[in-house]
Amino acid sequence: MRHLLFLHLLGASVWVGGHLVLLFSVLPGALKRRDVQPVRAFEQLYERVGIPALLVQIVTGVWLAGKWLPHSQWFSDSPIAHLVQGKLILLAFTAVLGVHARLAIIPKLDAQRLPQLGVHIVLITLTAVAFAWVGTGFRFGGLF
Numbered sequence: 001m002r003h004l005l006f007l008h009l010l011g012a013s014v015w016v017g018g019h020l021v022l023l024f025s026v027l028p029g030a031l032k033r034r035d036v037q038p039v040r041a042f043e044q045l046y047e048r049v050g051i052p053a054l055l056v057q058i059v060t061g062v063w064l065a066g067k068w069l070p071h072s073q074w075f076s077d078s079p080i081a082h083l084v085q086g087k088l089i090l091l092a093f094t095a096v097l098g099v100h101a102r103l104a105i106i107p108k109l110d111a112q113r114l115p116q117l118g119v120h121i122v123l124i125t126l127t128a129v130a131f132a133w134v135g136t137g138f139r140f141g142g143l144f
């Protein structure tokens, strides 16, 4: 259990940290210079640890959730079930944002579409932070 939580926290550091760096350090410079290159360069470097980190989050997260609540109760009406549902909704949102970025934004990315990518980066970062916030709820019995 502790090893699972350790891996989950390690993956969370990479996923949340990487997106915060992208949002606050890489994106502002790219927008100012109207240059997509820094974003592309970051994504290429980050991908190698970011995607495995997300996969680790899914595997360890589903495993941990199973320890908190049997799968049969994941969709019931209790504070812990609501947290599991929250995680799954955030995961679905992450997947939609990821697919949309891959298929609709990144292939045609140019200076004009940079603000659109910026909105996307804000949303994915907020989602990442929300993942961590919902996660802390398990030990405190609810979302707030």
Ligand code: HEM
Pocket: 005, 008, 009, 011, 012, 013, 015, 016, 054, 057, 058, 060, 061, 062, 064, 065, 066, 068, 084, 087, 088, 091, 128, 131, 132, 133, 134, 135, 136, 138, 139
């Ligand atoms: C990038 C995605 C994710 C991030 C950043 C994230 C982050 C976190 C954080 C910071 C915690 C707090 C750990 C603690 O209580 O000490 C946590 C807990 C937890 N997360 Fe996630 N999480 C992610 C994805 C998921 C997914 C997909 C699931 C699956 C349903 C999940 C299930 C859980 C569970 C069950 C806990 C409670 C662990 C415990 O305290 O024993 N997480 N998460």
